[in-house]
Amino acid sequence: MTPLDGAPGALHLSVRRADLSGPDGERVSQLVEAYLRQTEREKAAQIGGASLDAALPARYRSEIDEPATAYEDSVVHVAESDGEIVGMVVVQTNSTTREIKRLWVAPRARGQRVGSALLDAATDLRDLPVRLTVWDWRDDAIRLYRARGFETVASWEERPRLVCMQLEPERTH
Numbered sequence: 447m448t449p450l451d452g453a454p455g456a457l458h459l460s461v462r463r464a465d466l467s468g469p470d471g472e473r474v475s476q477l478v479e480a481y482l483r484q485t486e487r488e489k490a491a492q493i494g495g496a497s498l499d500a501a502l503p504a505r506y507r508s509e510i511d512e513p514a515t516a517y518e519d520s521v522v523h524v525a526e527s528d529g530e531i532v533g534m535v536v537v538q539t540n541s542t543t544r545e546i547k548r549l550w551v552a553p554r555a556r557g558q559r560v561g562s563a564l565l566d567a568a569t570d571l572r573d574l575p576v577r578l579t580v581w582d583w584r585d586d587a588i589r590l591y592r593a594r595g596f597e598t599v600a601s602w603e604e605r606p607r608l609v610c611m612q613l614e615p616e617r618t619h
Contacts, residue, residue, distance in 0.1 A: 459560060461567045464522040464534065466514035473531040474522060479510045481550035485581075492583050493607060509548075520547065523567040525560045535564040537576075544571070546578040549587075561587075565594055572616040579608045 464470040482502055508516040517536055525533035532555035536548040546568050551560045569576050578596070580587050588609065596611040603610060 459525055459527050459532075459558070459563055461523055461525050461563050464524045466517060466522060470522075470524055470531065471514055474513045474524065474534050475510050477531070477534045477550050477552065478513060478548060480552070481548055482506050482509070488581065488583065492581070523564060525551070525555075525564050527555065527560075533560045533564050535568045537568045539574070542574065544568075544574050544576045546576065549578075561590055562594075565590065569594065569613055572613070574615055576613040577602075577611065579603055579610050582607045582609050 464474055466474060479502075486502060502510075513522070520536050520538040523535050523537075524531045533551035534548065535546060535550075538545050538547050546565075549561065549564060549568070551564070576596075577599075578591065580591065582588075588611075591611050594613065596613045599610050599612045601608070601610045
């Protein structure tokens with residue numbers, strides 16, 4: 447594990463592929479649930495609809511209850527600091543793209559470059575375009591994605607206020 451930026455108090459962080467059928471499954475489940483709850487609260491505040499305390503939509507239950515099954519067609523990376531998983535990213539691949547489906551850092555670990563480390567892991571393989579969607583009110587996330595080379599592209603989403611972004615594959619000579 448390497449301290450980020452060598453700054454005093456910086457996290458000692460490692461990023462690795464998650465073992466969802468083993469010890470990482472429960473913690474990834476907790477992080478995914480926190481991500482989804484926060485997203486639903488933000489959506490209620492930003493675009494209306496369900497109350498801020500509403501239950502999560504049923505379509506998310508499998509990701510929380512059985513992440514190993516829900517993400518069997520994906521790669522999940524976790525960020526670990528001092529033995530605790532503090533963030534995760536889910537990358538789904540098909541024949542033409544890789545798509546970042548979930549990226550979440552526990553609130554206590556934010557501002558410590560955990561999101562950057564997870565994004566680096568998610569974009570390490572650049573043989574295909576890497577795409578993602580992000581809500582337009584998530585300014586910090588959008589800044590991070592742009593700093594890593596993602597550009598806003600034409601939307602493939604029906605939901606308003608989702609920004610579609612893409613990182614082009616690296617060119618080989």
